[in-house]
Amino acid sequence: xxxxxxxxxxxxxxxxxxxxxxxxxxxxxxxxxxxxxxxxxxxxxxxxxxxxxxxxxxxxxxxxxxxxxxxxxxxxxxxxxxxxxxxxxxxxxxxxxxxxxxxxxxxxxxxxxxxxxxxxxxxxxxxxxxxxxxxxxxxxxxxxxxxxxxxxxxxxxxxxxxxxxxxxxxxxxxxxxxxxxxxxxxxxxxxxxxxxxxxxxxxxxxxxxxxxxxxxxxxxxxxxxxxxxxxxxxxxxxxxxxxxxxxxxxxxxxxxxxxxxxxxxxxxxxxxxxxxxxxxxxxxxxxxxxxxxxxxxxxxxxxxxxxxxxxx
Amino acid sequence: xxxxxxxxxxxxxxxxxxxxxxxxxxxxxxxxxxxxxxxxxxxxxxxxxxxxxxxxxxxxxxxxxxxxxxxxxxxxxxxxxxxxxxxxxxxxxxxxxxxxxxxxxxxxxxxxxxxxxxxxxxxxxxxxxxxxxxxxxxxxxxxxxxxxxxxxxxxxxxxxxxxxxxxxxxxxxxxxxxxxxxxxxxxxxxxxxxxxxxxxxxxxxxxxxxxxxxxxxxxxxxxxxxxxxxxxxxxxxxxxxxxxxxxxxxxxxxxxxxxxxxxxxxxxxxxxxxxxxxxxxxxxxxxxxxxxxxxxxxx
Numbered sequence: 055x056x057x058x059x060x061x062x063x064x065x066x067x068x069x070x071x072x073x074x075x076x077x078x079x080x081x082x083x084x085x086x087x088x089x090x091x092x093x094x095x096x097x098x099x100x101x102x103x104x105x106x107x108x109x110x111x112x113x114x115x116x117x118x119x120x121x122x123x124x125x126x127x128x129x130x131x132x133x134x135x136x137x138x139x140x141x142x143x144x145x146x147x148x149x150x151x152x153x154x155x156x157x158x159x160x161x162x163x164x165x166x167x168x169x170x171x172x173x174x175x176x177x178x179x180x181x182x183x184x185x186x187x188x189x190x191x192x193x194x195x196x197x198x199x200x201x202x203x204x205x206x207x208x209x210x211x212x213x214x215x216x217x218x219x220x221x222x223x224x225x226x227x228x229x230x231x232x233x234x235x236x237x238x239x240x241x242x243x244x245x246x247x248x249x250x251x252x253x254x255x256x257x258x259x260x261x262x263x264x265x266x267x268x269x270x271x272x273x274x275x276x277x278x279x280x281x282x283x284x285x286x287x288x289x290x291x292x293x294x295x296x297x298x299x300x301x302x303x304x305x306x307x308x309x310x311x312x313x314x315x316x317x318x319x320x321x322x323x324x325x326x327x328x329x330x331x332x333x334x335x336x337x338x339x340x341x342x343x344x345x346x347x348x349x350x351x352x353x354x355x356x357x358x359x360x361x362x363x364x365x366x
Numbered sequence: 367x368x369x370x371x372x373x374x375x376x377x378x379x380x381x382x383x384x385x386x387x388x389x390x391x392x393x394x395x396x397x398x399x400x401x402x403x404x405x406x407x408x409x410x411x412x413x414x415x416x417x418x419x420x421x422x423x424x425x426x427x428x429x430x431x432x433x434x435x436x437x438x439x440x441x442x443x444x445x446x447x448x449x450x451x452x453x454x455x456x457x458x459x460x461x462x463x464x465x466x467x468x469x470x471x472x473x474x475x476x477x478x479x480x481x482x483x484x485x486x487x488x489x490x491x492x493x494x495x496x497x498x499x500x501x502x503x504x505x506x507x508x509x510x511x512x513x514x515x516x517x518x519x520x521x522x523x524x525x526x527x528x529x530x531x532x533x534x535x536x537x538x539x540x541x542x543x544x545x546x547x548x549x550x551x552x553x554x555x556x557x558x559x560x561x562x563x564x565x566x567x568x569x570x571x572x573x574x575x576x577x578x579x580x581x582x583x584x585x586x587x588x589x590x591x592x593x594x595x596x597x598x599x600x601x602x603x604x605x606x607x608x609x610x611x612x613x614x615x616x617x618x619x620x621x622x623x624x625x626x627x628x629x630x631x632x633x634x635x636x637x638x639x640x641x642x643x644x645x646x647x648x649x650x651x652x653x654x655x656x657x658x659x660x661x662x663x664x665x
Contacts, residue, residue, distance in 0.1 A: 065503075068504060069504050072504065076513075077513075077516065080516060080517070081516070190645065190648060190649070191641075191645070193644075193648060194592070194641050194644035194645045194648060195641055196596055196599060196600065196603075196619075196640070198599070198600065198603040198616075198619060198620070198623065199619055199623075199633075199637040199640070199641070201623075202619075202622075202623040202626050202633055203633070203634075203637070205626075206626050206627070206630060206633070210627055301515070301604065302600065302603065302604070305604070306623070316515070317515065317604065320515055320516055320519040321519060328516065332516070
């Protein structure tokens with residue numbers, strides 16, 4: 055197991071490296087520089103600024119200097135927020151995005167697994183069709199449509215819930231979390247239905263039933279473990295999607311998380327901020343993919359032996 | 367091995383091919399799936415409308431009526447008008463042309479790259495396969511959404527680039543599916559039989575591998591189109607996709623969301639158009655998956 059984790063971590067290094075390199079040269083290839091938007095910049099001021107941020111150096115020197123800083127965990131100063139480092143800004147936005155993502159994931163798992171398992175117990179009946187049709191609507195309804203619609207209904211017409219902010223008014227975390235989690239709830243529902251259907255037709259389930267185990271025990275003790283492997287495998291990519299999707303939700307609900315910083319940084323040509331966010335998000339995504347693979351392996355004994363065997 | 371197939375054997379092969387009515391079976395199964403049929407018909411209607419839009423749109427694309435301003439749905443404007451007095455139905459029809467075009471063209475790009483990549487990796491095998499699939503793995507781990515946002519900001523809102531960027535993201539799964547198909551097909555008895563009958567590799571690929579790998583590819587293509595359309599809409603919503611004077615459903619939804627308090631129809635109708643299309647595509651894709659899944663037809 056340890057070997058598996060280590061080899062996966064080693065494989066992650068080229069991925070992160072490619073991300074850093076591609077992003078670094080991409081932002082610098084872009085037309086427009088970080089100080090172009092400033093109204094009046096004297097040539098000497100601009101030169102001084104460029105010297106301060108090392109923009110006057112040849113490109114490859116900038117690149118190596120950046121890598122050197124990065125190796126020490128230093129993401130550099132922000133171009134747009136003078137006096138603040140990218141590290142600081144990221145760590146101010148991270149808890150918000152992480153909390154939003156966590157709630158969304160919890161909503162997705164709670165609703166998704168319940169609906170999926172429920173549907174799988176009586177396939178091709180109304181108990182199956184209704185939740186699965188709802189799931190399809192969830193998949194087809196993009197967050198940038200669902201969000202405004204929820205705001206319109208619950209915030210403006212019914213006036214039940216606040217329509218923006220994060221942690222300022224009680225209840226203002228509900229709508230963003232639902233908006234972000236809805237599509238994932240739908241995917242989880244479909245995955246857990248398919249996984250459960252496959253497991254429920256296995257011999258060992260028949261054995262469990264033949265032993266006279268009550269149906270809920272069969273489901274809870276024997277079927278769920280295997281039936282939810284696809285869901286666990288989906289969690290890594292889902293978390294990646296949640297981070298990316300949080301751009302929209304954070305924009306709609308005016309939440310000061312990572313996503314909003316990222317979009318603003320890209321518009322502002324804030325080189326260090328773009329790079330820092332990209333590196334940070336990519337590392338998180340790689341990490342979560344790894345964790346979900348490990349969890350899936352732990353749930354599936356056949357996969358586990360493959361891994362501890364060290365083979366491919 | 368590579369000796370030409372005798373006339374007798376060729377005749378046998380042709381007969382066997384006609385006997386295998388995989389596509390006919392699939393068609394019959396698909397027709398029984400009411401949701402899939404409804405999805406397919408809806409899509410056809412939308413596509414015909416999109417093609418005919420310049421001739422059948424109720425108003426001109428740039429026709430404004432500033433005196434009228436934003437008005438609720440009425441007999442003259444079935445879906446209402448926006449703040450410039452532009453007809454919403456007309457806007458949605460023109461937007462649909464762009465959204466559908468992005469969906470189909472970007473998917474075609476993904477299909478082309480993915481199928482070629484996967485087929486080569488799967489057929490050549492060995493070290494070439496290992497290197498090619500390693501590259502796919504690495505690309506998989508890249509946070510593409512972030513890259514697309516970056517690309518669009520960096521190189522401006524170029525529609526062509528949008529197609530390419532989206533296509534470049536979506537081909538990975540296609541390549542994996544194609545590779546595993548080709549790999550498993552190469553080991554099937556009927557391919558071995560074809561080899562022992564002396565068919566050339568090109569004939570085997572053309573007659574046996576491609577038709578059999580086509581099912582999953584078609585299914586996945588149908589399911590890629592909605593995710594591509596969603597991506598375009600997402601980018602347009604962020605202000606990074608389609609730019610005015612052109613429009614797309616994502617852009618219309620983005621504008622609609624800004625003024626939804628006063629003019630909710632500006633959000634609801636474009637949203638309905640997008641959701642209906644995605645719904646139809648997903649149901650059609652699911653239906654095709656069930657219809658073409660030969661293993662599934664046994665039980």
